[in-house]
Amino acid sequence: MFDGLRYPLPTDESKILVCPACEGKNRLPLCRALEQPDKARCGRCQAPLLAPRDAPLLIEATSYRHPLDQKATEALEAIPGISSLLRKLVEVTSERYDRLFNQSSYVRVSDRQFPHILRQFEKVASRLGLRELPELYVYGSGEANAYTSGVEKHYVALSSVLCDAFSPDELSAVMAHELSHILSEHVLYKTAARLFTFAAAELAKATLGIGQVLLIPLQLALLKWDRCSELTADRGMLLGTSDPTLCLRVLAKLACGSRRLSEQLSLPDFMQQALAARQAPEENVLDKIYSLMQTASRTHPFPLWRAAELWQWSCRGDYLSLLHPSRVRNSTPSPSGAATDDGSEVRDAETGSS
Ligand SMILES: [Zn+2]
Ligand SMILES: [Zn+2]
Structure with a gap:
């Protein structure tokens, strides 16, 4: 089929x-x-x-987890004590720094500050069944991007260009992607992956490269996991919006990067390119591509791969079973x-x- x-x-x-x-x-x-x-x-x-x-859904995050995410998580969790080690590391470094940084440089979205964005955020969170609404920030950046962080207290941050260049529906889709990271309990490892990228570079400088050698295996495992986790969050984006075309358009716009050119994007052509790219390489080749990209700084790589993966999942129809009316909360x-x-x-x- x-x-x-x-x-x-x-x-x-x-x-x-x-x-x-x-x-x-x-x-x-x-x-x-x-x-x-x-x-x-x-x-x-x-x-x-x-x-x-x-309608607000009642779906376990495990029911839509991408198999590559599952595999990469198992590989990561096979490292003894990894979770508590990273938790401690994040707690004494980025957790404190992040809060300070957000409070002094990001604009917090609230009932009085961009309330329309907050309403949208609440709607998406309710749709996906989040019990607690994370803090939401807007930060100044020329790159259309969003991220989720904060191990003890989660928050979502949206870039200014994302808010400018994306329609309200597209922004909701991005929010659904980010909130899925929280539902899938991705936040600790994602924060650690970002921290390690930064720490490895700093450590390399301080130790003339010796420290980096020690950190690289863990960093690679984390970065590989990080990219695989995107595939699960994309599925969450689809469940949050029930609109494959919208989600694929969001991935196309993220791939394109240009606000002006985005208006002329052809989704059918983008998808043809994405599906053709997916045909040849299977998982081991994908692994190689991931390895090659390990040091890339982009947090959301391979939008075309992601689009092809998401389209395939939509078409298999499993996703429709997750949208059965019995999955609506209080049904x-x-x-x-x-x-x-x-x-x-x-x-x-x-x-x-x-
Ligand atoms: Zn993501
Ligand atoms: Zn009937």
């Missing part, structure tokens, strides 16, 4: 979803489900087959979206098309 993955999807690919109300099986064309999830309805009783775009218990092959009748779902 989906050997020659295309963008957009051909109309004959479909997924069978079980109706939460009448338990009837529905055949839902994937392209319709990806484009307009709100319109997917049961062919027998017209109940919605997917959670509405703004009444009902059968899950996964259909079993019990020979019962399968109807065509209604999709609001003429």
Whole structure:
């Protein structure tokens, strides 16, 4: 299935979803489900087959973790005492420095300061089921970027160019990506990866390169993990928005970098390039690319790879099972979206098309 993955999807690919109300099986064309999830309805009783775009979801972060993230995390956690060592290191260094730095140079988003951004942030956090809203900051930067940090007290920071050049929907998608890092408990290792990049350079200077040799294996493991964690957070971005096209456009804009050229970006061409790049190399080649990029300073590398990975995940349809109405918080218990092959009748779902 989906050997020659295309963008957009051909109309004959479909997924069978079980109706939460009448338990009837529905055949839902994937392209319709990806484009307009709100319109997917049961062919027998017209109940919605997917959670509405703004409904608060109840999804375990482990249920959408990317396998490369899983693998890299296991490799990292195989290092004895790694978690407590990094926690201590972060606590005595960047945790204190970060708070001081944010308070003196970033603008804190609040009810009085950019309240529209705060409302958006609250909405996305509620959608993804975050229990506690992290602090949100805007910082001056010419690069469209965002990051999440703060091990004891999480915060999200958005660059000024990101706020200027991205539409409100695109900004929400970026917020969903960042909040997914928190839900997936990525923040300690991400902070440590950033800290190590800085510390290794400082240590190399102080010890004429000897200290760097000692730090490199741990740094490489952390940086590899860091890049893999992006793939999970991209899945969170998709769940947070239910809009693959929006998420892919965000990745295309991040790849392009130019505000002016972004307006002329062709998403189909971008996706063709991304999917062609994905065809050849498999995981071991990806590993090599990651290794080559270890020292690169970009925190969100390979937007094209990420776009291809995200598109593939969308098209497999697993993501639609995570958007089944039974996953909406406070919904009444009902059968899950996964259909079993019990020979019962399968109807065509209604999709609001003429
Ligand atoms: Zn039904
Ligand atoms: Zn990220």
